[in-house]
Amino acid sequence: MAIDVSIRLGRRIRELRDKRGWSQAYLSELSGIGKIYISQLENGHKTPSIRTVETLAISFEMTISDFTKGV
Numbered sequence: 001m002a003i004d005v006s007i008r009l010g011r012r013i014r015e016l017r018d019k020r021g022w023s024q025a026y027l028s029e030l031s032g033i034g035k036i037y038i039s040q041l042e043n044g045h046k047t048p049s050i051r052t053v054e055t056l057a058i059s060f061e062m063t064i065s066d067f068t069k070g071v
Helices: 005-020 024-031 035-042 050-059
Strands: none
Touching: 005 035, 024 035, 024 050
16 A cells, blocks of 8 residues: 555655754744644645645755655
8 A cells, every 4th residue: 555645745854854954943943834733744644735845845955846756
């Protein structure tokens, strides 16, 4: 059975954040997205809008395509 896209995207966010040594609080501050919402995204409990995906991609200094690669 395929893993839900929300879970895969959450894993991608955590992977990118961990590679940079960022806390959820730092990503929240950088992106303007609430820390609790980032946690919910990382755990696959929420599905982000395309605007949120874009905001996160910009925060990671990536294109949306690169940000969602492998998701």
